[in-house]
Amino acid sequence: MFPEKLLSLADECERDCAVQFARIADISRFNTERVMEAFSSNRISERHFTPTSGYGYNDEGREACEKLYADIFGTESALVRHSILNGTHALTIGLFGLLRTGDTLLSVTGKPYDTLDGVIGISGAPGNGSLIDYGIKYRQIELTAESRVDLRAVREALAEDDSIKVVYLQRSKGYASRRTLTVAEINEVTSLVHSCSNAFVMVDNCYGAFTEKAEPEADLLVGSLIKNAGGGIAESGAYLVGTEKAVEYASYRYSAVGIGGEAGATLGQTKSIIKGLFFAPHVVGEALKTAVFAASLFGRLGFDVFPSYDEPRSDIIQTLIFGSADALIKFCRGIQSGSPIDSYVAPVPWAMPGYDDEVIMAAGAFTQGSSIELSADGPLRPPYTAYMQGGLTFESGRYCILKAAQLITE
Numbered sequence: 001m002f003p004e005k006l007l008s009l010a011d012e013c014e015r016d017c018a019v020q021f022a023r024i025a026d027i028s029r030f031n032t033e034r035v036m037e038a039f040s041s042n043r044i045s046e047r048h049f050t051p052t053s054g055y056g057y058n059d060e061g062r063e064a065c066e067k068l069y070a071d072i073f074g075t076e077s078a079l080v081r082h083s084i085l086n087g088t089h090a091l092t093i094g095l096f097g098l099l100r101t102g103d104t105l106l107s108v109t110g111k112p113y114d115t116l117d118g119v120i121g122i123s124g125a126p127g128n129g130s131l132i133d134y135g136i137k138y139r140q141i142e143l144t145a146e147s148r149v150d151l152r153a154v155r156e157a158l159a160e161d162d163s164i165k166v167v168y169l170q171r172s173k174g175y176a177s178r179r180t181l182t183v184a185e186i187n188e189v190t191s192l193v194h195s196c197s198n199a200f201v202m203v204d205n206c207y208g209a210f211t212e213k214a215e216p217e218a219d220l221l222v223g224s225l226i227k228n229a230g231g232g233i234a235e236s237g238a239y240l241v242g243t244e245k246a247v248e249y250a251s252y253r254y255s256a257v258g259i260g261g262e263a264g265a266t267l268g269q270t271k272s273i274i275k276g277l278f279f280a281p282h283v284v285g286e287a288l289k290t291a292v293f294a295a296s297l298f299g300r301l302g303f304d305v306f307p308s309y310d311e312p313r314s315d316i317i318q319t320l321i322f323g324s325a326d327a328l329i330k331f332c333r334g335i336q337s338g339s340p341i342d343s344y345v346a347p348v349p350w351a352m353p354g355y356d357d358e359v360i361m362a363a364g365a366f367t368q369g370s371s372i373e374l375s376a377d378g379p380l381r382p383p384y385t386a387y388m389q390g391g392l393t394f395e396s397g398r399y400c401i402l403k404a405a406q407l408i409t410e
């Protein structure tokens with residue numbers, strides 16, 4: 001099916017990746033044990049999958065699912081709902097839940113993910129209900145040249161400004177050209193903040209869950225269920241986990257003050273959320289292996305890749321720098337042609353609203369927009385970078401990457 005030369009290159013790459021693959025297997029095994037123990041101690045059973053309707057009061061499955069999340073993420077409390085649209089919505093709930101007029105939001109990992117610009121009020125029309133419209137101030141501290149949190153600047157900001165109520169970190173590099181923060185680095189910031197202020201620490205954990213043996217320590221940790229934690233099974237939703245107080249405030253913003261997480265019909269979604277959590281440590285491992293393999297193969301083909309195949313990871317994103325529009329387009333077409341869904345579609349660059357350059361995207365997923373399923377995209381501007389993530393099984397991820405490599409090299 002693939003040319004002999006490409007297959008033998010792939011074999012060499014897999015040999016190169018053996019050390020990282022073993023490391024990933026160890027993390028998946030460890031995290032699976034944590035998940036299994038939580039399932040057992042919470043006595044998960046079939047009755048938890050029963051749908052509720054209407055108000056959704058006393059939904060045992062929803063409560064068990066949130067207890068599972070709290071136990072697995074090592075937090076006091078959790079809000080996990082299929083009705084939260086996506087990661088941006090969940091982060092919005094967290095920010096508006098914790099911040100009040102006169103407070104300051106301090107981002108310590110530079111500018112947050114693009115979709116939050118309008119939420120914070122960095123962009124968009126004044127008066128549309130952003131944090132800034134509500135009299136919440138916004139400050140940010142840039143990462144250092146080595147993509148590390150500037151601890152000294154954080155300490156100074158907290159000492160001089162007691163209006164700082166939320167210190168915000170984004171774990172994954174997202175679509176920026178920086179390093180991804182490790183759990184240990186985030187924990188260092190959390191300890192620092194807690195040692196010298198009463199501010200909440202909030203972490204955008206999107207793309208990070210289950211890539212290491214522990215999750216970051218924070219007052220509020222937020223992620224999407226159509227990324228890592230949903231295991232490719234959850235159909236929609238997001239999680240917010242953290243301290244009793246922070247999750248309670250967030251839950252009041254999610255529904256209504258006084259109601260919080262006590263209501264919310266699950267409409268039959270609980271089984272896929274719980275089943276997805278069961279799969280998540282394994283599926284995240286498959287996505288990590290797919291990323292490592294892509295780094296190795298495209299590295300050998302002469303492209304710049306970041307991180308390299310032999311580096312430890314704290315998210316599932318692989319950056320590949322193609323150097324020409326032609327190679328970037330071929331890469332995305334190859335990924336699309338290897339996808340289980342819509343393999344016959346040829347992606348073309350398009351002027352996506354909110355972006356200065358045309359963007360090309362490849363996604364052939366069972367769940368629309370799911371990026372724990374293999375997907376790739378990149379803006380059509382030098383140096384023609386693709387951001388690739390996901391892969392429900394390593395075998396299908398490897399297949400997709402070989403399709404892309406074949407198209408680029410033929």
Ligand SMILES: *Cc1c(COP(=O)(O)O)cnc(C)c1O
Pocket residue numbers: 086087088089113115170172173174204206207224
């Ligand atoms: C995906 C992502 C988000 C949220 O994006 P949605 O598409 O709204 O789910 C936020 N931050 C980071 C780092 C992400 O990767």
